[in-house]
Amino acid sequence: MSPLQSIMQRSTLRLLGGAFLIIIACTIALWDYTTQQIEQWQLTTQQDEDCKPCEGEESQASAVETPEFIDETLDVKRGDNFTSVLYRAEISKDQTLSLIKALKTIFSPRDLRTDHKLFITYRPPSEKSATKDLTRLVIKLSLEKDVVVEQDEAGLYQARLETKELIHEYRHAEGKIESSLYVDAIKQGAHPKIIHNMIQAFSYDVDFQRSFQAGDDYCLLFDFHKNAESLEEEPGDLIYACLTLQGKKIHIYRHTPKGSVAQYFNEKGEAVKKGLLRTPVDGARISGVFGKRRHPVLGFTKMHKGIDFAAPRGTPVMAAGSGKIVRIGRFSTYGNYIRVRHNSKYSTAYAHLCRYAKGLKVGSSVRQGQVIGYVGCTGRATGNHLHYELLANGKQINPKHIKMMPAAKLKGAELQRFMANKELVEKRLQNLRDPLTEAPEILAKKILRLANPLKR
Template sequence: MFRLNEIRDKISDPVRRAQMKSRLAQALKLTESPSGFAAMAGTGLVLVLILNLANDDPLASDNLAEQIAVSQPNEAAGALQAKEPTNEGAALEMAPEAEPAATSAQSYRLKRNETLIGLLLRAGVSSVEAHKAVSVLKDVTNLRRLQRGQVVRIIPATDNQGSIRELRMRDSFEEEAVLVSAEGSYQATRSTITTLPLTHLVEGEITDSLYMSAQRVGLPTPVIVELIRLMSFDVDFEREIRTGDRFQVYFERTYAPDFGDLADGRILHMRLELQKRTLEATYFEDENGRGDYFDTNGHSTRKALMKTPLDVTVVTSSYGKRKHPVLGYTRQHTGVDFRARTGTPIMAAGDGVVERASRYGGYGNYIRIRHNSTYETAYAHLSKYGRGIKAGVRVKQGQIIGYAGATGRVTAAHLHYEVLVNGRHANPLTLKLPTGRKLDSTQLAAFQKVQATLASDIDKILMQQQILQTASVDAADVPASVSAEVERAITADR
């Protein structure tokens, strides 16, 4: 059953109430998926949010989700079907008993240059027990990848001072390493963290660059980079992006209720409204599980080559005849120069094999990639090469192959980018590139259903946002749906 006294106390306390409502309003804004929000509200997971979000320590979870799943098994199973904790190690759990306050979990953060053994010693674990624990944990997690700030939750043993009853270490968003004592030794397993699939919609107007404008309206940086990468097949970011153009991005998110954090995922749909045309791309997986992005007609948005191998581009020198800035005389400029600060990541314009990755005269640090029998691309003046990039290595489209710099015969840091077609230089910005995959009639019908569903979800979300704006949810008013949910839970228990 719900702990109703705790719910009533937290709701009636003015300070807790203001804090709870503010955080709940924020959580509701993140929960834009119509199905995701319905799942949260329908199972009482909103109550978990109320209690957990009002708690200053997100790691001190009371596992209310499990209590709700027990009290409402049919409804809870539907809502939390995305990711349930595994039962691995269930046999290792100790029999339920009243746990003294002194043995509650304590959270520790790994300090700079500190090892896990050092953290355990700091937590009061003996040297012998710390080494025993680490020797077991290394079989279920990569201890070399632990970084400063890693949280480790420890419950000390009450019957053996200096030893561990239970240890939990979240080493990825959806999993944690779990160590428990078992008959004088330790056993370690991996446990899946309960997560809820959500979506998020962000739209806005471009006032300077797409990158800066998207960042200002709250689009996460990794999603912005992916948006630009996907649109770079068709968009000249220097010449086509104008003030007043609009963008819309609908992407996946995963929410971990016990920890109160989010992970941004794949873009589901994107829309870019330019002055002269509108571009759309929707993610679709065929019957074989192969996923890609397609336009409204079912044509892949990916082409043989990206128009620009940078996330944000400003052309400083175009293809064609020009006066060389260093040599001083007019000569053919065989590529396009993009302004780029030293260290700016450079991406492979397409799949292919690295033919050269070395110093090359006035080009400085240089990379040339053969994509197929027709196309090659070249990247010059790099400050350094990407990890593992050398002649003979196969690269994927969008992979970071190097970083912009000012090596070779240059006056400032930039990227010199060339495209060769059948061995002859071509203008990268005007080159007509072949389109990629096209869906057949059966796949197109399935794709159109996906499009319709996403369009419906986006319409509902836009309406939901308008309602939230109109209602102006603040610390004084809990949303009616939440109040009703809490009231129903309390009334049903009487």
């Protein structure tokens, strides 16, 4: 045997031995696996036998799988109408049509909005019916109003409006302005909508961009409407608010005069909503309107950015609204000119004046109706007239486009009603601050008794 042959023989033997070992190992593994499988199979069959439900249990199990009625909430998406919403919920065309027919008696399907919530109840498809059977639909219109459409005994849809009881809950927020009224009042539990109402109501008297100082006090009284059943809530109205600005306290009260809408009044019963005077000069006639016109001096077409009031030289010119003088003096073709800033948005300007009222300078405060100057023809003017401009965010706009109503003041019986309401509000606030004081409802009855001593 050559040395090469003996090497080959030895390696063949080793290979054979290795293969044998592998086969044995595999056989053992297979045996193990098979035994396991058999054991497991025995276990599962045993379990199956153990868990075979008795007759009563069987019917209960199937009831869980297919309940008789299913409730579902449907979303109203942009561009949806009733048909598309119900189509998505797989309600048949026939049922959708008859449902809409019933619904129309109290609610126009066109009024469906994306913020409406829809709830449906239906019988799932079964052997009897291949489609869902819609039995009830509820549209939540608001916190207090639901539209309900239900199948009657004959299977016909009937629609009705359901009004839920609402609880009015009074809340208050107060403190010092640290960063901004908005941020601080939110921290104290006020709702953004309420703060927005407050800023709007105060905007006639307060310049929110300039007037505040850190440490100024604020106070809000508002209500929340709560659904008595579901306890869902939404903000109601701002009832009262106060601001202390540079040591001066200003109050506003919500009040609804008879035959009118709710407005805000100060403690004297004067409406806080102050418009601008329609004519800042008494007895003047309009000689030039806002818009494009042929310029009387220059001859070509030019935009006239104000209203001209023709009046004799020296006729007093009044501030159209309360505010601060931001410009007074000679101003190019405007001649003698005054600009009054009323709030963060609106200013008014008065041009061609022959002179100014005494003592006025930049920064002077003026009241609505206060005489600030006199009609003249300074600057580029053909005759004596007042050129009057209304500016919104620094740009001239047509004064005709905003309402200019003088402030209203409550009088007589209406003022008395307001004062009684005001007292009630103050008590309510006191009651919220200190719950041990007399409940406002009791006080309301007392006030009524005082006002009508004969009625009990």
